[in-house]
Amino acid sequence: MDDCTDRATKRSFLAGLGSLGFIAFGTAAGRTSAATDSQNTDPQPGKGPFTDSDEPEAFVDDVMAERIGTTTPGATVAIVSGDTPSLTKGYGAADVDADVPVRADETVFRGGSVGKLVTFTAVMQGVEQGVLDLDTDVNSYLGDSTVTVPDTYDDPVTLRHLGTHTAGFESTLDPDIVADPAALDSLEALLTNQQPSRIRPPGELVGYSNYGAGLAGHVIAEAHDTTFEEYVQSEIFEPLGMTRSTFAQPVPDDQPGNLAAPHVRDGESFLVADDVYINMRPAGSLSATATDMAAFMSAHLGGGAVGDTRILDAETAETIHSRHHVRHPAVTNWRYGFHEYGNPDANLLGHSGATVKFTSYLLLALDHDIGIFVAYNGNPSEGPKAVVDEIVAEFDLQQAPTTPTPTWRSGGQERAETVAGEYSLTHLPQSGPLQVVDLLEHLTVEPADNGRLRTTILEGDGRQWVETVRVRGGGRARCPGLRGYRWRGGRAEYE
Known part of the structure; x- marks a missing residue:
């Protein structure tokens, strides 16, 4: 018999649709193996969840050995302890045809919906500056834009609703994935032409919305009189030294780093597949390396700063990481942009992503000062979250669930x-x-x-x-x- 603490009821199905992200089509394959570009520099062995500096690398090597060539052709992994990378490492092939290995500091993976965390971090920068407010009607920021949210209900849609997926938009799942880069449109035109219906009052229920994230990105652009891509490049990527990260579609030819090839399974092996492009960029067009994502995670773990570089005030970072929509205290709820992972009392925040042929997962263990990022250049039925799950279990990043005591009240x-x-x-x-x-x-x-x-x-x-x-x-x-x-x-x- 299952009890009320079992949370697998519907999320396993959603995971098959890109797990809070894009529509995902499963892949798996034959076997190859490689691990490259390792950095392992835990400055204080014996403190935190890692008892020595080699521990996370040895464990992840074993975990990835079971998956490279069978689950995915290649993967990239970053684990940070505070502002220090404990592990950044590439595994397997970035391109099976060219026999190019994955390198953590050079190989760029598409992050899918993990990019929403960058988008909502940018929103909070605007809130901190007084340019934006979480509880103001988003229409007030759209000015002369052709995008307008209709007043279907008495209460307006706000940035808080967008960051918790409670705006009440009908879900479309697909963030306008296109095969031809010539089909890419401006964000404003896309949001105008593909606006979903408002089907419920805002703030009531969670209904995951790529459109909502795209709208948040457009608000950022309008508020700062720039494009979304240019804003995050100058205000997040450049300060953090994320030189190989971009939301631009397609990835520019002069962008540093080498984009991993997408793959599909062909019997017992992998084939390089045609790339696709994410039209609704703020919802999931992020491309980044493991080392870049390590810097992003460290900024969140460090209260908005890495070393002398600060992208958010500590109070603002705390606001992002606090609960913004509570469905029930005994289940996972929404922080700002992040969803809770596992036991809701463990203070673990995560987000997954998928772009048809890439999958990823990012986790912050705030109480342990640990960040984990895993990405594949394939889209199998068992995604990177399974690797994150094993790391969480191995290093005791969340306590075991307690057995609930049934109530024996009458009725x-x-x-x-x-x-x-x-x-x-x-x-x-x-x-x-x-x-x-x-x-x-x-x-x-x-x-x-x-x-x-x-x-x-x-x-x-x-x-x-x-x-x-x-x-x-x-x-x-x-x-x-x-x-x-x-x-x-x-x-x-x-x-």
Whole structure:
């Protein structure tokens, strides 16, 4: 029997869609092996989670040896301890045709939705400067722009809503991925022509939105009278020495570093695939090396600074890392741009990314002063988060979950019947060709014996839930695994 602390109900499906990012198509493959460009410089062995300077490298080498050539042709990894890289290393092939190895300081990987963390860091720079405000109607920043958010509901859409994916836009999943760079459009034109419907009041439910991140990037550009790409280049990448990072699409020919080739699986081997381009740049067109991402993580771990270089005041960095939308205290919630990872009490913040043929994951363990970034130049069913999971477990970066104590209050069966019904994910489109995904992923909730709940997806295996928390007003039973529902047109929406 599963209890209410089991959080796998719907997130495993979302992970298959790029896990809070882009639509991902799985790849895996034959076996090659290489590890290059290692840096391992823990300045204080025995302090923090690493007992000696070689420990993270030895462990990651073993973890990656199981995956290079079978899960992905190549990977890049960065682990930082405060402002010091504990490990930056490339594994496998950047390009299997040219037999080019991955180098942590030279090989550029597409980061996908991990780039949203840069976008929302830029938003907070504007807040710190007094140019932007998290709770002001975003329309007030759009000036003469052709982009306007319609006043569908009484409450306006704000930057806080955009950073927590609670603006209420219908999800489109695809950040306008195109195969031909000639099809790339300006961010303003894209946001104007592809604006999704507002389908729920802002602040109610989480509905992951690439459009919302794109809109945040456009607000940054309008507020600073520049382009989004130029702003992050001058205000984040250059100060942090992230010389091989860019949001530009395509990556300019004169950009330092070498872009890893995308790959797909062909039987037992990998083939180099055609590249694609992310039109909605602030939502996921970041390209960066592991060493560049190490600098970005160190800035967040250092309260907005790395050494003498500061991109945010400490108070602003603390604001980013605090909770901005709470669904339920017992489940993972949203910080600003970051989502919580694993046990919500562990203070671990993360974000994943995928761009069809690249996948990535970034994690900050704030209480341990550790940052982890892993990226693949393939898109397998088991993504880089699995590597992050192993690192988190090996170095005890979060405590083991506690077994909940069921409540034995009377009326449990009646409360279970209150939440019975068909649930629909708020993360998925309700119109267009991808509507079929929403239809296939409805969650059925039925009362079971002794006040328990049984949940199933289509004809899949059911799981049972026990009630562990008190009932809140209005007759709505709340369980950490079944939270935040609203009835819409004869069905419920489920975060």
